[in-house]
Amino acid sequence: MTLSSAQSSPKAKHCADLLGTGPSIDELVPALSLLGEKLARVLPGHLARFSGGEPPVVRIGMPMDCNLASIQADIETLASHTLMAVGPEGRPMLATFEAAPVLCLIDRAFGGRGIVPDPLPDTLPLSAELLLARLEKAIAGALTTVFGGEEEHSVRPLRRDTSLRYLNPFDKREDLLQLSLEVEEPGFDPWSFSIAFPQATLAAVTTVPRHPVKRRAAQTAPNPAAEPFGSMPVPVTAVLVDMTIGFSRLTSLKPGDVLPVAVARSVPLQVDGRTIATGTIGEVEDRVAVQILQAF
Incomplete structure (x- = not known):
């Protein structure tokens, strides 16, 4: 197509995704680590309704690179997967809940101690679907706050399925970064879930310093390398x-078992x-x- 007048055409906007200049997986790992630390502080308030009003303790694992195939391979039993979207563009992300923690929370909701049926059922009951809807809403709210609380970064659940194949959230070969979250509450066993982000989604909601500029410290600023600070031991x-x-795998561990790491x-x-x-x-x-x- 030929434009007759350069003045009548809008200014070009160069998209990092199209130009291939977006941040790499290695650059996104520290950004996701910082995002995870923020999420560990915000999420407990959103999960308080599941723990009798008391905010639980949320611990974040280190980011792991993966894809849909490796996520499926790591799941040994029934699990539910939720496709979530970020902002008006609907940038995808995936939350995964294994059946054992979900059934544990259901038992607690009915006054139990979090007993998980053994063996696990082949399908999730309706009560699990209702609980998952509440969990998705809580996690979406926490992520929206962590991403800045603006409409362009608001998170909403789209659909869920126990089969990644039928859910088909994104290309099975796409590189992802996965964050595992463990929730601890007094008197109960911890439960966990995970969130996986495609590169484009993570790049859109985080700030990745590509070329940091070193600034000279002010003359009056204390020098951390000088005494009395320089010789202080800091555990790293x-x-x-x-x-x-x-839970089922944990209770069945015995000497000689091999856990792939x-x-x-x-x-x-x-x-x-x-x-x-x-x-x-x-x-x-x-x-x-x-x-x-x-x-x-």
Whole structure:
């Protein structure tokens, strides 16, 4: 198509997705770690209705790269998957709830102690569908707050299914980043679920520093490398593996069992539970080492 007048045409808007200049998986890992820390603070208030009004403790695992095939392979029993959309563009994300935690919450809702039937049913009962609808609403509300609370980043559940094939949330070969969340409440076993983000969705709702500019510190600012701060010991934790397994698998563990472990390509370094840097695992003089790739 040929335009007759350059003045009559709108200014071009270059889309990072079309130009292929969006952030990579490695760049999105620390962004998702920070998002997870915010979610751990916001989500308990939205989940308080499931714990008798008392906000639970939410713990976030380290981000893992995956795809729909690997998510399906990690699920050993019945599970429910919910396709959620972010903003007016409907950018997709996927929440996964295994059957055991859902049935545990249902038993508690009816005054029980969270007993999970053994064996698990082949399909989820209607009560589970009603509970999942409430969970989806709570998680969507928390994510909307974490993403900024604006309409362009509002999160809403679209549909759910126990089959990823029939749900078909996005291309099965698409690279995803998955975040596992564990909910702890006094007097009950912890329960967990996960959220998986395509790269484009995560890039749209997070700020990824592509070329950070180092600024000179003010002359009056204290120097953390100088005394008395420089010699203070600070415990630093490198999280190599953070895994979640179902209740049924946990209770059936015995000596000799082998648990497959997926080590994340970007290992977070944490101080007091907050991620300060990420790196890759290597070796220096026959000792395991972490090479810093990005620091915050």
